[in-house]
Amino acid sequence: MRPFTYERADSAAGAAKAAAETPGARFLAGGTNLLDLMKLEIERPQHLVDVGRLPLAEIAETADGGLRIGAMATNSAAASDRRVRTRYPVLTQALVAGASAQLRNKATIGGNLMQRTRCPYFYDPAKPCNKRDPGAGCSALEGDARGNAILGASDACVATHPSDMAVALSALGATVETVAPAGEIRTLGIDDVHRLPGKAPQIETNLAPGELVTAVVLPPPPEGRQEYRKVRDRASYAGGLFSLALAGERLALGAVALKPWRATRAEAALAGGASPAEAAEAEIGAAHPGHRNAFKITLARRVIAAALEGTPYP
Amino acid sequence: MDMPVRAAARASFEITVNGERRRIEADLRTTLLDLLREHLGLTGTKKGCDHGQCGACTVLVEGRRINACLSLAIMHEGQSVTTIEGVGLPGNLHPLQAAFLEHDAFQCGYCTPGQICSALGMLAEVEHGEPSQVTRDLAAEAVPLTDEEIRERMSGNICRCSAYPQILEAIRDAAGAAA
DSSP, rough: OOEEEEEOOHHHHHHHHHHSSTTTTTEEEEOOTTHHHTTSSSSOEEEEEOTTTTOOOOOEOOTTTTEEEETTTTTHHHHHHHHHHHHHHHHHHHHSSSSHHHHHHHOOHHHHHHOOOOOOOSSSSSSTTTTOOOOOOOOGGGSSSOOEEEEEEEOOSSOOOSHHHHHOOOOOTOOOEEOOOTOEEEEGGGGGTTTOOOOTTTOOBSSSSSSSEEEEOOOOSSSSSSEEEEOOSSSSSOOEEEEEEEEEEEEEESSSSSSSSSSSHHHHHHHTOHHHHHHHHHTTTTTTOTTTTTTHHHHHHHHHHHHEEEEEEE | OOOOTOSEEEEEEEEEETTTEEEEEEETTTBBIIIIIIIOOOTTOOOSSSSSSSSSEEEEEEEEEGGGSBBGGGGGGTTTTEEEEHHHHHBBBOHHHHHHHHHOOOOSSSTTTHHHHHHHHHHHHHHHTOOOTTTTTTSSSOOOOOOOHHHTTTTTTOOOOOOHHHHHHHHHHTOOOOO
């Protein structure tokens, strides 16, 4: 691990200001992703602003009947909250489908959104990667990365976003609250937080340097069924090959793109009376297979159709 | 204590380990795992992968299980850590440790301290009614401690000797749960 300096923030605005003013600063919350990457020297922060003890762990009702989950709530705490479990079961299901219990006890809601891809070439400093080293090239394009994106990828990057939680948030239409270095509060729709790679895959979110996620806000729960389905190489403690979150009439897909993929085309098809298979086709028809991951297109079609049909799962 | 703003590359803080308050002076980069093993001589907690994948380093912080390898020691200033040495020692074993012996729930034993600390944390989570991905009824107050629940909840602890059936039996037995 490279050397760094450390401070423990005592306010969200102070943390944002410190992170913006200190060269090479990064926020540290649970640390489960950042410290892993620091050990590999893929992340090389010169300064850590520890936001883990900020009073941002509360989960509270909002005036309109929604729920505000503080960014420092752990994944376990959010998944176990009675209001989340009963009113937003798709969120609990997505959270407990991710990582291990030990990691969920440490990882935070804010950190979950800001975690980085698990593309094996991003994790291998011996291989070129445009995320690590812009302009170096993408090893995954012709590599053995069967988890590659099938939607929204570019010649610069075919990685996927690893969060299960963010897929559920997209289906639920959540918003994300942040505080910027100058102290102003900003609200972004969940689908506006992460970026597709384009020519600059090293820029992963629409947050400014030093902007800190302070909360995730859920609107009132939608009418209708909620469900998270995740397909992967083993039954537990593995990243998804494909996942989906269904919340009423909204559908979002995971492990297909560098952001949680809101399936608006499938939603529109369903609204127009399409069958589950037709709705799946409406979304996945635009997918592009990469090197060795064409199976994900078949998988996505089948899992979407099965979920919309209501076929029992798992 | 107050952390100096923009602390230098070394950290000075207090942490409670197995009920004993310890004063620490260490490189900021010291993980909780290395602190326990190398600074405090508590080598019961094991380093397997050092990347949060194997669970050998599982300890309890404020009663909750975490991977000690993916945490900086300084992040735990003022907190209370329990390692396998604090769970029970020869002559005074915790019932879960005794159950691991009884059921032969290991071969090489390297993952065992992490398995036991993890199981302790897991049983507390079940006691609190926290759901897992195999919990059928998310609205229920109580979670049944079925074999399926134990297996799922222990998936963050790898045993390369593959003593999983015996680990399951030991946990089930110690928890007094019906299969």
